[in-house]
Amino acid sequence: MNVFSKVTAALSLSVISFASFATSPDFPHLATTGYGEVVAKPDMAQFSVKVVDSTMTAEQAKQSVDSSVTAFLKALSDEGVESDDIASSNLYITPQYHYPKKGKPELVGYRASRSITVTVDELADLNRYLDLALNSGINQVDNIQLKVKDQATYQQQARLEAIKDANSKAESLAKGFGKEINGVWRIDYNMSGSQPILMRSMAMDARTESNSYQDSSIVIRDRVDVIYKLD
Incomplete structure (x- = not known):
């Protein structure tokens, strides 16, 4: 896997155009961008599920959705999941219409939905919690995001790698042009953050074994833009 993005660097003895910097120095200088990244094993997760049902009346749709949500919340509580790790949305009900080629739209029923987001402190529990959702009547998985505690x-490790990368490129470029680095004039820091593993819009019957989650990786990236002074 290619773990580093392509590096761009510029060397100038007068004025340099570098988008990351608002102004450029009026002395010989060199600008580099350092990239760093760390590959981490996820040890926790967060997932969002939704229950959706369509019935003839709004009340039936509400009762059906609320029943599944209540069952899932109770199952999570029985498993020891703290209430702070669970967030549920409000109930949404929308009318459903049939649009004939001629005539007015015809009301054919109502669609109700609610979403629940669960933070999983131990990754090994993720698959079991998804099973609880399935058994409770939840019929859609919107998002599974793997994380590190x-x-x-x-992030600090990735930042240090970015700094090393910027310094290494600067020294190499300066040497190649017969110059020497004489300190740092400016540093711009832009944290790139992490690249989580996402699994979106999975059908509830598309079962995935928990080992596949634990075998996944998260790439945490960082970058730094530096202008060095040259002799």
């Missing part, structure tokens, strides 16, 4: 530590 210690995001800040991995």
Whole structure:
């Protein structure tokens, strides 16, 4: 897997055009962009599911959806999931119409839906919680996002790699043009963040074993833009 993006760097002895910097120095200088990334194993997750039902009346649709949501919330509580790790949306009900080629639209029923987002502290529990959703009548998975608990530590590691990358390229470029680095004039920091593993719009019957989640990876990236002074 290609873990680093292509590097762009410019060398100038007068004025340089570099989008990351609002102004350019009026002395010999060199600008580089450093990239760093760390590959981490996910140890937690967050997933969003939805229950959707269409019936002849709004009340029937509401009752059906609320029943599935209540059953799922109880199942999560029985598993020891804290209420702070669960977020549920309001109930949405919309009328459904049939549009004939001629004549007025005809009301044919109502569609109700509710969403639930669950934070999973232990990745090994993810598949079991998805099973609970299926058994409770939830019929749609909107999003599964794998995460790491210690995001800040991995981000710091990626940042240090970006700094090393910027310095290494600057030294190589300066040497190649017969110059020497004489300090740093400006640093612009733009945190790139992580690239989580996402699984969207999965059907509930498309079962995935939990081991496949644990075998996945998360790429956490960072970058830094630097202008160095040259002798």
